[in-house]
Amino acid sequence: MFVYHGYTGKLASLLSSMNIEPGDRIKVVKGGEVFEGVLMPRYTIRSGEDILVIKLDNGYNVGVKIEEGSQISLLSKKPRVERRGRIGEAGGRRGEIVLLSTGGTIASKIDYETGAVVPALSTEEIIEWAPDLADIALFEAREVMSVFSEDITPEDWERLAREVYEEMNRGVAGVVIAHGTDMMSYSAAALAFAIRDKPVPIVFVGSQRSSDRPSSDSILNLKGAFITAAKAPLAESVVAMHASTSDEMIAVHRGVKVRKMHTSRRDAFQSINDKPIALVNPYTGEIKIVGRILRERDRGRTPILEGRFDNRVALVKAYPGVQPEIIDFLVDKGFHGIVIEGSGLGHIANRLIESIKRGVENGIPFVMTSQCLFGRVNLNVYSTGRRLLEAGVIPLEDMLPEVAYVKLSWVLANKSRDLSEVRKWMLTNLEGEITYRHTLDLFPRWPYE
């Protein structure tokens, strides 16, 4: 089957013979109707498909069924991207960054057959679609995997860590990782731990809206991420996403302190128990530091890869009536570590403590976080907490449950499975995952205030 930018059959042959490519401006006359706009690639290849996708000037995409008698003409070729460069070559120039694509909405398109969004946009297509990214920095882009972020596994983090590590060794000024938003904060935390002594930033970026929707945040987020990767004076794993619903500012959040806090808003990502590190103006390129930089950019620093993750860690949320048999099951199955998303200051029902104790006696670390998300756990205030401490539970300060999960997986695979070592590493603040002092203004302001 001849496939041409996702098109097949006669349509593929026709477009190819006319040298029409995605990005070119075309006109289709069909019956009495005229469709004029930019040709889009297809992202689901189906043989026999004869629908042409055109982005109209109003920003909407239409699928035009090409029939006998339909006329297609080329109005103008797409503008050429001239300023792309390659990285790491001899005498490599400053400001060169790499964009690694993993899948997700920033690289996804509507499947016009099912109406659902599927991850498919290739890196080349990203470049075609947002050529002005090259104004920010010379960059190279490639796809390292293509999965929805909800399918990301600890094994994927290992692969991603190796890719990023290699890029850093090649001397890039920064790495941008296009990632689905669902699990982006988990992956940002994973990369924070997986590469020690980072010389340059790792910038995760995604999109809350499909890139062919007029309200898409893809391009501005990517611009913010590119600016951060190329120029921000930090060397941490961060998330760059819309700071508010208006297209004014991109917030740069510490990867171990950020969480997706809304299912659909463009400003869904927010720092918890910390402030964002910076705000980036995607139009001017200005970077305003509003938080704390914990590791400064230093391209001379040699990164260390500690990129393994243990996939036998479970996260258990406390709820009224939570069944001790769930803990028993995880212990019996030989899980390597368990994160409790406790209630309040870090509690779970007392009737589970015997099961937890048995797990600890079997060498399984139990760490405690809070489903409140904001604030710090404290097992010294109430007697339940004290009993949990006695059972060997490790309280993780103000660490997010999701970050505790990632870090425990990382500690178990790279450091030790010895309980006292696990305790030591979990409580060692490696990447700012613990904020020791909270100011009152870290809690957001609520609608009615």
Added chain:
Amino acid sequence: MFVYHGYTGKLASLLSSMNIEPGDRIKVVKGGEVFEGVLMPRYTIRSGEDILVIKLDNGYNVGVKIEEGSQISLLSKKPRVERRGRIGEAGGRRGEIVLLSTGGTIASKIDYETGAVVPALSTEEIIEWAPDLADIALFEAREVMSVFSEDITPEDWERLAREVYEEMNRGVAGVVIAHGTDMMSYSAAALAFAIRDKPVPIVFVGSQRSSDRPSSDSILNLKGAFITAAKAPLAESVVAMHASTSDEMIAVHRGVKVRKMHTSRRDAFQSINDKPIALVNPYTGEIKIVGRILRERDRGRTPILEGRFDNRVALVKAYPGVQPEIIDFLVDKGFHGIVIEGSGLGHIANRLIESIKRGVENGIPFVMTSQCLFGRVNLNVYSTGRRLLEAGVIPLEDMLPEVAYVKLSWVLANKSRDLSEVRKWMLTNLEGEITYRHTLDLFPRWPYE
């Protein structure tokens, strides 16, 4: 063993013979030192204990070890609470409310031996300690259980629902439930569903600070709860807690839309995907409606008790690498329902879908919520969502994961275990647990904005 307000041995005999009770002003002279203040009751009974607890005028409690030669004298008796009334008697007066105590910080005190806070304050002691509650409304108080809220179970909700139902049938103007804050929002949701056609409000109230700490929020929260129970024009299950860290206003949140969002702040409870219903000024008694009342107070309405809860519901949070064997285990163990706290718009790894499908085929309802907390799930946007829908997963709009857990437990026990019936009831908006339209201002404003 003779126990007198928690005191034992010689001390108990001495206090009793001198007619000294907690709340009385006393003076202790011991060696060269003089301690003057209010006698506090003991909350951990230990024989042989000879420590007297005195609340000093600076608000701090001291434990004074009474030795040979120590002198205790009564300075003044505590003020008498005269305005308490009983409820439901013939010709019952308007404004009479009942305070049901379940345990938790609002009824807890420091155990001076271990230094930890234990739940122990009796209802009588609450009244002694905050006599001006009687200024708000005639009230009766009693303890229906004494557990930490992290130990609350669905069985406890059944008991609590019966108690509240009986109070409503006796014609109270409102029910206040003193509850530990850890699981308070779960219980508030449980009572919302357990009593249909409520005639008057059920007001949950707790304290983020132990009642013997100077910064305690106990009394103001209780006042706000009493005002709400006695006078607010609503008949829903709500949570009344500090609206901000300043002692100015108590917020009244819908029980099915509230969540403890901070481990320690006094304004930890916040409405998610909804506004609070009201703000109450605990000093003036003024009630300002700032949100929507979904059921108005009507003491003539006859409540219906549907107070059972199924304790075989589990909540599973999606995380990268979440193990399908956890779902398999719950299905094999014959759990009756599973709430998924998915990622983003309501996803979980595709590799779990076969396990979920098997569960649904075995008649187990799976419902989908989002760990983002804010926003609405939508399984029609991405292909993972569509596959979850095909597997039979029920998407729960903008319902909180915790509320979905409570409601599923309630539906299974009171309505049906038939999948299509469960779907119908889960998606029927009984208590405002679903907000169909979100305004942009429902998302909080973040520190750096």
